Amino acid sequence: NYILSDYQRHSTINTWINDMASQYSQASVRSVGTSYEGRDMRAITISSGSGRPAIVIDCGIHAREWISPSTCIYAIKNLLERYDSDNNVRQMVDRYDWHFLPVANPDGYEYTHTSDRMWRKNRAPTNDWLCPAGIDLNRNFDIFWGEAGVSFDPCDDTYPGTRGFSEVETQAIRDWINGISNKKLYLNIHSYTQLWLTPWGYNPNERYPADYAEIERVGIAAMDALEAVNGRSFVVGTPPDILYEAAGGAYDWAKAVGGVPYSYAPELRPATAGEGGFILDASNITPAGAEVFEALRVHSEQMQ
Ligand code: 0X9
Ligand code: ZN
Secondary structure: OHHHOOOOOHHHHHHHHHHHHHHOOOEEEEEEEEOOOOOEEEEEEEOOOOOOOEEEEEEOOOOOOOHHHHHHHHHHHHHHHOOOOOHHHHHHHHHOEEEEEOOOOHHHHHHHHHOOOOOOOOOOEOOOOOOOEOOOHHHOOOOOOOOOOOOOOOOOOOOOOOOOOOOHHHHHHHHHHHOOOOEEEEEEEEEOOOEEEOOOOOOOOOOOOOOHHHHHHHHHHHHHHHHHHHOOOOEEEOHHHHOOOOOOOHHHHHHHOOOOOEEEEEEEOOOOHHHOOOOOOHHHHHHHHHHHHHHHHHHHHHOO
16 A cells, blocks of 8 residues: 555656556556656556546646646556455446556656755756756646746746647657547646636637536536545646646646637645645545545546
């Protein structure tokens, strides 16, 4: 049970993913790409059959948001370990194929462990000798790229790179999503402030997608279940309405181009900077994982 006892290094997570796949027949590993510094971007699929619709979840696209990878790990662990004993979990796995990428930005994640706990971006080079590395991967998807919520100063946290999909990590995430058929749900998991963000993060042509009412309905049902676990409340809404506009985000791309009908960007614990912000005590790993797992269960039950 070491894996949820603390935030883990990338190599530990990759080894654990392989261990899960060798222990459980429903699990299989694949590499979706290699990061700029050469780390393996390892994904795991959980499936008990064939031809099921897909749920696709990535964590850790922002390096410092450590509660995100741990929550992916919690979900993988619980889907596999409780499949035989828990009817709810068995239904989750029998209804959907689950695809997880627990660390979408491995170079940034390692950098937060070794050098700068508050790093957000990847570690690929910029053209600025003052700030020689770092592109915000959640501004680098080719969907209204660079139009809002970015800074073109490579020293800034929202530097989107020089063009959409300039980064090997976003290319890998894109190709991984495109390679999965019959996708129903995509989650691009962040922290913090306890939001379940709905599309669009930025869209100059429409404020809400045509199927917004359904996206909102399922999101609210999921948050009711999440809150029932530990009493934490999450707000459902779009970034322009409840946070800020930002273009080039993964979940906007997944819905608009990737063709995933239900697409969200959750912002996990905590609610406030006073509770730790990005630097959240490891005692939150299990309760955060458990509450998000309930939200996943409701998504899998309620999506049409
Ligand atoms: O700014 C972001 O990328 C996310 N917030 S965070 O504090 N984790 O950095 C919000 C992403 C919402 N998605 C889009 N606006 N596309
Ligand atoms: Zn983030």
